[in-house]
Amino acid sequence: MLVRPIIDPNFAVDTYFPIDLSVHNPYWDQHDVSDIETFEHYLEEKRKYHDKFVAHGGFKEQRALYRKSARFQDGAVRDIHMGIDLWAPAGTSVHALMDGMINSFANNDDAGNYGPTLILEHDFQGKKLYSLYGHLAVSDMQDWSVGLRFRESEIIAHLGTPQENGGYSPHLHFQVMTDMLDYRGDFPGVLAKEQLAEFDKIILDPNPFIFG
Numbered sequence: 001m002l003v004r005p006i007i008d009p010n011f012a013v014d015t016y017f018p019i020d021l022s023v024h025n026p027y028w029d030q031h032d033v034s035d036i037e038t039f040e041h042y043l044e045e046k047r048k049y050h051d052k053f054v055a056h057g058g059f060k061e062q063r064a065l066y067r068k069s070a071r072f073q074d075g076a077v078r079d080i081h082m083g084i085d086l087w088a089p090a091g092t093s094v095h096a097l098m099d100g101m102i103n104s105f106a107n108n109d110d111a112g113n114y115g116p117t118l119i120l121e122h123d124f125q126g127k128k129l130y131s132l133y134g135h136l137a138v139s140d141m142q143d144w145s146v147g148l149r150f151r152e153s154e155i156i157a158h159l160g161t162p163q164e165n166g167g168y169s170p171h172l173h174f175q176v177m178t179d180m181l182d183y184r185g186d187f188p189g190v191l192a193k194e195q196l197a198e199f200d201k202i203i204l205d206p207n208p209f210i211f212g
Contacts, residue, residue: 004095004209006097006133008092009095011088014052016052016054018055019043019056019057021033021058021061021063022062023062023064033064034065054086055085055086056084058081058083058085059083062080063079072190076194077192078195079190079192081189082188082190083173083206084174086171089159089170090137092172094158094159095153096131096156102121102144102147102148104180105117105118105185106185109164111166114186115134115136115166116134116137118156119184120156127178128178130178130180131176132176132177132187132189133157133173133174134173135159135168135170136160137160137164159171159172174206174210175206176209177204178201181202188203
């Protein structure tokens with residue numbers, strides 16, 4: 001059961017299927033996962049195979065994609081994905097996880113980054129919780145302001161195109177944190193293995209917040 005739909009709720013839970021972008025998938029030994037056309041072809045193949053539409057997955061997945069990008073080679077190789085991704089067409093609506101307000105936002109527009117990024121702040125079980133939505137449309141940013149409140153499931157943004165979302169096939173990067181540390185409009189979404197212990201209590205598994 002889809003507990004809290006964070007993209008267009010017209011995509012019912014029975015249209016979701018898991019996708020493997022890990023370094024263990026032999027497909028990526030022969031194909032470039034960072035090439036959008038190649039990835040879209042793979043995605044369509046999987047949609048037909050599963051007879052479903054919304055690909056999802058990726059929490060703590062070690063991905064081949066990041067080993068091909070200089071952005072993630074700053075010292076220790078960062079290749080472990082710390083959110084969940086949901087692949088759907090550009091323009092698909094994105095919805096608030098739960099009641100909250102805008103904590104911060106930014107257009108992280110360098111290649112391979114989040115592109116437009118929105119972070120909401122929530123009161124959850126007596127504590128602060130933060131939800132991050134990355135790879136959004138630039139046009140949504142004109143409607144954002146720090147402190148602006150949203151209700152659960154309210155539309156907060158739309159998925160961006162590759163030209164504005166950091167250079168990826170359209171998808172939502174969704175992540176949940178217990179602390180923003182000193183970040184604003186951004187938060188690490190890909191870690192090196194050596195960083196996992198440092199962020200273990202800060203970046204939570206997002207799956208229970210979406211799927212029951």
